[in-house]
Amino acid sequence: MTLLRRVLDRHWYAWAMVAPVVLVLALLVLYPLARGLWFSLTDANESNIGRTIGPNHIPSTYQFVGLDNYWHVLSGAEGHFYPVLAWTVVWTLICVALHYGIGLALALLLNQRARFRTGYRIMLILPWAVPPFVSVFAWRLLLNGQAGIVNKALGGLGLPAVAWLSDPTWQKVSVIGVNTWIGVPFMMVALLGGLQSIPAELYEAAEMDGASAWHRFRFVTVPSLRPISNTVILLGCIWTFNQFAIIFLLVGQAAGASSQILVTYAYQLAFSGVRDYSGSATYGALILSLLLVFAVVYRRRLGSPARENPT
Amino acid sequence: MTVTLTRSTPAVTSPPPARVRRRGERSRLASIAYHATMITVSAVAVFPVLWVVYMSFGDADAWANPAEILRSPVTSNYGAVLRQHDGFLTWLGNSLVVAICTTLLGVLIAATAGYALSRMRFPGHRPLMWTFLVTQMFPVAILIVPLYNILSTLHLLNTYAGLVLTYCTISVPFCAWMLKGYFDTIPVEIDEAGRIDGCSPFGTFWKLVVPLARPGLAVTAFYTFLTAWGEVAYATQFMTTPDRYTLAVGLQTYVGQFKAEWGAMTAASVMISAFAAAVFFGVQRHLVSGLTAGAAK
Numbered sequence: 001m002t003l004l005r006r007v008l009d010r011h012w013y014a015w016a017m018v019a020p021v022v023l024v025l026a027l028l029v030l031y032p033l034a035r036g037l038w039f040s041l042t043d044a045n046e047s048n049i050g051r052t053i054g055p056n057h058i059p060s061t062y063q064f065v066g067l068d069n070y071w072h073v074l075s076g077a078e079g080h081f082y083p084v085l086a087w088t089v090v091w092t093l094i095c096v097a098l099h100y101g102i103g104l105a106l107a108l109l110l111n112q113r114a115r116f117r118t119g120y121r122i123m124l125i126l127p128w129a130v131p132p133f134v135s136v137f138a139w140r141l142l143l144n145g146q147a148g149i150v151n152k153a154l155g156g157l158g159l160p161a162v163a164w165l166s167d168p169t170w171q172k173v174s175v176i177g178v179n180t181w182i183g184v185p186f187m188m189v190a191l192l193g194g195l196q197s198i199p200a201e202l203y204e205a206a207e208m209d210g211a212s213a214w215h216r217f218r219f220v221t222v223p224s225l226r227p228i229s230n231t232v233i234l235l236g237c238i239w240t241f242n243q244f245a246i247i248f249l250l251v252g253q254a255a256g257a258s259s260q261i262l263v264t265y266a267y268q269l270a271f272s273g274v275r276d277y278s279g280s281a282t283y284g285a286l287i288l289s290l291l292l293v294f295a296v297v298y299r300r301r302l303g304s305p306a307r308e309n310p311t
Numbered sequence: 312m313t314v315t316l317t318r319s320t321p322a323v324t325s326p327p328p329a330r331v332r333r334r335g336e337r338s339r340l341a342s343i344a345y346h347a348t349m350i351t352v353s354a355v356a357v358f359p360v361l362w363v364v365y366m367s368f369g370d371a372d373a374w375a376n377p378a379e380i381l382r383s384p385v386t387s388n389y390g391a392v393l394r395q396h397d398g399f400l401t402w403l404g405n406s407l408v409v410a411i412c413t414t415l416l417g418v419l420i421a422a423t424a425g426y427a428l429s430r431m432r433f434p435g436h437r438p439l440m441w442t443f444l445v446t447q448m449f450p451v452a453i454l455i456v457p458l459y460n461i462l463s464t465l466h467l468l469n470t471y472a473g474l475v476l477t478y479c480t481i482s483v484p485f486c487a488w489m490l491k492g493y494f495d496t497i498p499v500e501i502d503e504a505g506r507i508d509g510c511s512p513f514g515t516f517w518k519l520v521v522p523l524a525r526p527g528l529a530v531t532a533f534y535t536f537l538t539a540w541g542e543v544a545y546a547t548q549f550m551t552t553p554d555r556y557t558l559a560v561g562l563q564t565y566v567g568q569f570k571a572e573w574g575a576m577t578a579a580s581v582m583i584s585a586f587a588a589a590v591f592f593g594v595q596r597h598l599v600s601g602l603t604a605g606a607a608k
Contacts, residue, residue, distance in 0.1 A: 007434070010433075011431075011433040011434060013427075013431070013512050013513075014427045014431040014433035015433065015435070017423040017424060017426060017427035017431075017512075017513070017516075018423070018424040018427050018428065018435070018439060020420045020423065020424065021420055021421055021423075021424035021439075021483055021484075021487050022424075022439070024420055024479060024483050025442060025446070025483065025484065028476060028477075028479055028480045028483075029446055029449070029454070029480050029484075031457075031461075032454050032457035032458050032461060032480075033453065033454065033457070035457035035460070035461070036453045036454060036456060036457040039456060039457065049460065050464075051463065106352065109345065109348065109349060112337075112345065114337075114342075114345055114346075114349075115346075116346070116349075120349045120352075120353055122592070123353035123356055123357050124352065124353055124356050125592075125595060126356055126357055126360055126588070127356050127359075127360075128591070128595075129584075129587065129588040129591040129592060129595070130360060130584045130587065130588060131537075131540065131541045131558075131559075131583060131584065131587050132541055133541055133543055133558075133559040133562060134363075134562070134580045134583050134584050134587075135359065135360075137562060137566065137576055137580060138359045138360065138362065138363045138577075138580060139359060140566065141362070141363065141366060141374065141573060141576075141577070142359055142362060144374075146375070147374060147375040147376075147377075149362060149377065152377075181355070181356070181359070185356075189595070238447065238448050241450075242448070242450045242451070244451055244543060244544045245541070245542075245543040245544070245559075248543060248544065248547075249543065249563065262450070262452070263450045263451060263452050266450070266452035266453075267451065267452055267455065267544060270452070270455060270456050270459075271548055277456045277460075280452060280455075280456050281453065281456055281457075283452055284450060284452035284453025284454070284455075284456070285453060287450045287452055287453065288448070288449065288450060288453050291448040291450070292445065292448070295444065295445075295448060
């Protein structure tokens, strides 16, 4: 009792200050999360879930089915999980690699002393400044099958038109391209900040020791950028894995399962055709567990990402 | 890295070793390569945006025949979009209401928690930080169905309140996480001084730390605003009638399966982007340092 009192005396202030957030998280995140997990153990769909139509309330009639949904999905009987998962992983790796690679290259270029640097910088940041949902529609206009400027340009070069937004394979190319276009500026700005915080003395010392440009990059730039790289790559993986708007708006509802990633596929399950709430919840739970495993492994391997403040 | 060709500098005592050059100097060739690369990349970055601006001056059928626009540019798209009933202006209003409410709620609720997490060590500290990290990773897929059902039971579908509450699931943990990072950068000595002068911990927070953290609060608020403003998944399902659409939902209605009002779409896009880009370029310098500071620790 006295122990409890001591703990309470010591910490009540801190607890009072975090209480609002804890309350909000409990009501808005944990409770729905628990409900979502519960749905994943039932056969809930649009037709058997409780709902109110006008003055009539229809009670829920869905039933507990145990781990059937998970078994259905994970055993491959459902048929979409593994292909979609594979594509999600490929999509995440390619996108993050492109974001990081191009972002780093541009950051290095922008870090050079040169004329018009500010001008280039402003132009290169533009894709980030435009809201993503607007950019996606811009790209739909550009990539339009019949009249899009990209196909017209290809035609001008004597190449055949490409079904960017309707052919499943090209859909994949398009979403990666558009996501890269949208995502590079963030990486670029983040890494540029990191580059600028590397003390010039390090480079001078390396130069005195006769390090070549490549060696200076390899042994000064890369290690100095590591903390910020870890942070932006982790963020990039999570954001890309969960990327919804770009795929949904670019190839969207019309797309088959093959060019969806897990998140958009789960969304499609929940909100098109007969709404399969339990299937969607199952996917959600699986996605979340994948992300958790990923984050834990990532933190283990690299320690706490970005321990120091990189900028 | 760019090709950095060596160039002997006459100022250096003779004989100049081949490796010596002033930092940032390049040969003419390297300079040309540099600018050519930058111009190409910038063109790729800017072209889609300029193209939308260009297309917004075309009439209804112009999107199939872009060259026509040069001959007869029209501004009618803008007028049409602005005049549309339950159209652009309504959606803009809705987006602003939802995004501003989300931002205010998020920052207000999260600020004290961010401070406590930054300054105090208490049981529950680590789990809470973990919860914040995990909620950042929450895929929309797992919460959207239960939230949809809960909001439907509470008759909050298609209301501002419902969407704001939904967005709080994203904004509250995000703000708390970011703000903790900011508060960490404010020296503890300031708190100690406040405590010696007789302030309570909350008094210290409110009177000393919050004013100092104002830039951090602003950046966090801006990020939250951006997220809420550009959110697609929840808004598409939760807002069901045109008078409640946010811009991200409304824009989808211009180009559907059976119609393609690219004129209206591009005009609306230009107006949204102009507004967003103006604000964005005002604060972008702070954005990344803010995010990565929040990510630290």
